[in-house]
Amino acid sequence: MGWLVKQQQLSTSAVQLYSIGQQRHVLFVGLGNIGPNYEGTRHNVGFSCVDAFVSAHEELGNWIEKKSLHCFLAHGHIGDSQVIVIKPTTYMNESGQAVAAVSGFYKIPPENIVVIHDELDVPFGQIRLRVGGSSAGHNGIKSVTQSLDEMYGRIRIGIGPKKPAAIDSADFVLQSFDTKEQKRLANLTQEVKVILEEFIYSGQLPHETRSFLV
Numbered sequence: 001m002g003w004l005v006k007q008q009q010l011s012t013s014a015v016q017l018y019s020i021g022q023q024r025h026v027l028f029v030g031l032g033n034i035g036p037n038y039e040g041t042r043h044n045v046g047f048s049c050v051d052a053f054v055s056a057h058e059e060l061g062n063w064i065e066k067k068s069l070h071c072f073l074a075h076g077h078i079g080d081s082q083v084i085v086i087k088p089t090t091y092m093n094e095s096g097q098a099v100a101a102v103s104g105f106y107k108i109p110p111e112n113i114v115v116i117h118d119e120l121d122v123p124f125g126q127i128r129l130r131v132g133g134s135s136a137g138h139n140g141i142k143s144v145t146q147s148l149d150e151m152y153g154r155i156r157i158g159i160g161p162k163k164p165a166a167i168d169s170a171d172f173v174l175q176s177f178d179t180k181e182q183k184r185l186a187n188l189t190q191e192v193k194v195i196l197e198e199f200i201y202s203g204q205l206p207h208e209t210r211s212f213l214v
Contacts, residue, residue: 001071024079024203027108028053028085029099029118031140033092036039042159043092043173043186046116046140049157050085053188053196060085069105070098081200084108092140096147103148106162114199115144116192120169124181129205130154145205155192176207 008120030050038044054060059076060083062188066073071086084106088098103113119142122128135142141154162172177185191210199205 003119017155024081024201025106025108026081026083027099027106027114028051028083029113029144030070030085030087031092031095031115031144034087034089035054038174040176040182041174042118042177045157045159045185046119047191048185049155049189050087052186053193054085056193057083059083061097065085069101071102073102074141078197078200079154082106083200085164094143094159095140096143096145099144100147101124110148110152112203113148114155114196114205117141118157118159118173119156119175119186122156123160123212124158125184125194125211126158127188127210128156128158128194129208129210130156131205153199155195155205157188164203 002185026166028050030046030048031040031043032044032047054063057076057078059078060074061076063072065071067089069086070090071088071184073084073086075084079085084102085186086098086102088095090097096116097111099115101127102108103110119128119136119139131153134150136147144152159173162169163178176182180196195206195210
């Protein structure tokens with residue numbers, strides 16, 4: 001990843017003002033449910049990923065609640081991009097409210113938006129990347145697509161398969177990761193961090209499936 005090099009900051013205020021007008025704005029959205037009852041659950045893995053990303057980049061500062069935008073928000077410059085990261089404060093099913101509000105406020109087009117979310121149909125141990133496509137039954141993605149359109153980037157974090165197989169899907173995704181999975185979550189969030197950094201500097205998601213466990 002030697003090519004992921006931050007661009008040198010320009011020193012004069014006059015040039016800085018000019019460069020701000022040319023900046024690319026990028027929006028990263030972690031999906032989940034707000035509240036202590038949902039912390040650490042499979043359905044909140046999107047929150048876990050953006051929490052780790054923000055913690056790794058001091059340029060983004062701290063999370064600030066933006067009630068008018070229906071989210072917690074962190075933002076700052078990474079390279080030549082203004083990066084905005086959000087966690088919607090609506091419930092999962094209404095995540096699109098926050099995405100629409102923030103993307104509208106900052107005038108961010110769908111191609112500059114990446115949503116990080118859990119995917120029950122993907123095995124734990126895999127991350128799948130794509131732009132566009134159906135919601136595959138994920139209510140958070142369904143809400144985002146209804147509020148935006150479908151041509152935004154998605155980082156799909158595998159949480160499957162259900163164990164036991166007979167358990168209701170809604171119950172399974174609201175459970176915490178098991179002990180073995182919890183030990184490997186740091187590998188997952190690190191891999192997502194690298195993918196997001198690649199997006200900042202290249203402007204696109206890699207076309208591949210990644211396994212973060214060996």
